[in-house]
Structures are given as C-alpha cells and as structure tokens.
Amino acid sequence: MTAKSDDASPEQALVTLVTGARRGIGRVIALRLARCGPVTLNDIAEGKDELEGVAEEVRGIGGRALVAPGDVTEADQVAAVVKQSVEEFGRLDVLVNNAGITRDGLLVRMTEEQWRSVLEVNLTGAFLCSRSAAKVMLRQRSGCIINMASVVGLMGNAGQANYSASKAGLIGLTKSMARELAPRGITVNAIAPGFIASPMTDKLGEQARDKLSSLIPLGRLGTAEDVADAVAFLASDAASYITGQVLKVDGGMHM
Ligand code: NAP
Numbered sequence: 322m323t324a325k326s327d328d329a330s331p332e333q334a335l336v337t338l339v340t341g342a343r344r345g346i347g348r349v350i351a352l353r354l355a356r357c358g359p360v361t362l363n364d365i366a367e368g369k370d371e372l373e374g375v376a377e378e379v380r381g382i383g384g385r386a387l388v389a390p391g392d393v394t395e396a397d398q399v400a401a402v403v404k405q406s407v408e409e410f411g412r413l414d415v416l417v418n419n420a421g422i423t424r425d426g427l428l429v430r431m432t433e434e435q436w437r438s439v440l441e442v443n444l445t446g447a448f449l450c451s452r453s454a455a456k457v458m459l460r461q462r463s464g465c466i467i468n469m470a471s472v473v474g475l476m477g478n479a480g481q482a483n484y485s486a487s488k489a490g491l492i493g494l495t496k497s498m499a500r501e502l503a504p505r506g507i508t509v510n511a512i513a514p515g516f517i518a519s520p521m522t523d524k525l526g527e528q529a530r531d532k533l534s535s536l537i538p539l540g541r542l543g544t545a546e547d548v549a550d551a552v553a554f555l556a557s558d559a560a561s562y563i564t565g566q567v568l569k570v571d572g573g574m575h576m
Pocket of ligand 1: 341342346347363365392418420422469470472514520
C-alpha cells in the first residue's frame with residue numbers, strides 16, 4: 322500500500338488528520354507525520370492561534386498543513402473537519418485520535434460533570450472522528466486509525482477513574498473497529514503512553530514527577546517524540562500487518 326509509505330514524495334504522501342494538535346503530544350505527532358505528507362491540524366476553536374503556529378512550523382520544514390478547528394465531541398463539527406481535509410488534500414490516510422482531557426479526583430468526590438466530560442472527549446470524540454474518517458477510508462479501501470490511549474487504561478490509577486475508564490473504553494473501541502474495518506484494508510491500533518513530559522504532566526509537582534520516574538524501568542519520563550515515533554511506525558508500511566494492537570510507549574512501566 323504505497324499510501325502508507327514513510328516517504329514525502331507526492332505520489333506516496335500520507336494524508337493525516339491529528340486531533341488535539343495545538344500543543345503537547347499532538348503537536349509533535351503532527352510535525353513528525355508532516356515529514357510523510359500533508360497534515361490537517363485540529364483542536365478546539367479557542368486554540369486556533371496556536372494551531373496556526375503549528376501550521377507555520379509544518380511549513381517551515383517544507384510540509385503542507387490545513388488548520389481545521391472543531392470540537393471532537395460535536396458530530397457536525399467533526400464531519401466538517403473531515404470534509405475540509407478531504408477537499409484540501411483529496412484523501413485521508415491516517416487519523417490520529419489524540420485529543421484528550423483529564424479531570425482528576427477521587428471516586429467518592431468525583432462529580433458527574435468530571436466523569437461525563439472526560440468520557441465525552443476521550444471516548445465519544447474518538448468514536449465520532451473515527452466514524453467520519455472511516456466513511457472516507459472505506460471508499461478508498463485503505464487507511465489507518467491510531468487512538469491515543471494510556472497505560473492507565475490497562476492498569477487503572479487512583480484518582481483517575483474517569484480517565485482510566487475512557488482509555489480502557491478506547492482500547493475496546495480500537496479492537497472492535499480493527500475487526501470491522503480490516504476487510505477493507507484499514508488498520509486500527511492504540512498507543513498507550515506511560516508518563517510523558519507534556520502540559521498534561523506539567524500539572525504534577527516536581528516531587529510527584531521524581532517519584533514517577535523511579536517507577537519507570539528506563540528511569541525517565543517519556544517524550545512526545547517517543548510517542549510520535551510510535552505513531553509514525555504504525556502509520557507506515559512497516560506496520561501494514563498490525564491491527565487491533567495496543568503499543569505501550571512507557572519505558573517498561575507496565576509489563
Ligand atoms: P494536552 O497537552 O492537554 O493536549 C491535548 C489537546 O487536546 C489540547 O490542546 C486540548 O485542548 C485538546 N482538546 C481537548 N478537548 C478537545 C475537544 N473537545 N476537541 C478538540 N480538541 C480538544 O495533552 P497531551 O499530554 O499532549 O496528551 C495528548 C494525548 O495523549 C491525550 O489523549 C492524553 O490522554 C494522552 N496521554 C498523555 C499522557 C501524558 O503523560 N501526557 C500519557 C498517556 C496518554 P484544551 O487544552 O483546551 O483541553
């Protein structure tokens with residue numbers, strides 16, 4: 322499948338849509354995949370200026386970028402983002418469901434709003450984006466969906482019942498979509514990062530970060546580049562026989 326090749330030549334370029342791309346891991350994934358072809362950059366509308374900044378960075382390395390703000394929890398906005406992307410670049414090869422939020426709290430104190438908002442963005446958002454993208458990929462008879470899960474979706478985490486449940490759900494969604502879409506040549510995989518240095522983990526204090534590092538066999542927090550390299554692998558031809566899998570990028574934290 323030439324469209325999955327890691328090669329920026331026009332006939333082989335990979336067209337990618339990354340959600341939550343204005344900062345953190347999503348931004349780095351977008352810059353990494355921009356080396357393989359055009360990227361559509363999505364994030365919530367409030368992040369449009371930062372998205373424009375990422376688009377400039379993509380152009381700075383000789384890539385092509387489209388800025389397409391929209392809330393992944395709103396079906397009509399998601400459909401518009403996918404439509405814009407296909408109109409601009411003619412196809413859609415890779416969807417990276419990266420947008421995610423945390424609203425941490427202990428179970429007995431967790432509000433319904435904390436619970437519902439995290440499930441809504443992390444799980445329903447990925448469902449809506451996948452549903453829209455899959456319609457395009459089914460017609461193409463090729464494509465690749467990569468869901469950003471988390472090791473806490475596999476191991477659980479005190480204070481993150483909502484987040485862990487959303488990421489465990491995302492893994493179930495990944496496996497079901499993988500089975501359903503495989504006959505049309507579409508792969509669906511999840512990446513489960515451990516603790517990655519990013520705005521999300523910057524919220525933790527230095528002491529908490531040091532304690533976490535001591536639990537990681539490789540002895541350090543991961544980087545967004547570690548995650549982006551795994552995404553690039555799953556999006557490439559080298560991973561064309563891999564589907565329904567969860568690739569942990571966690572320094573050996575969960576094994
Ligand atoms: P981040 O810096 O908070 O970036 C996530 C981006 O998604 C933000 O720009 C966020 O905007 C955006 N977003 C939130 N709700 C959205 C919506 N409804 N529609 C569109 N975009 C939305 O997080 P990150 O650390 O880079 O994490 C990226 C992904 O990796 C997430 O799915 C996260 O769960 C996962 N992950 C991260 C780690 C880690 O250690 N950092 C570990 C495991 C998994 P707002 O800022 O306005 O919310």
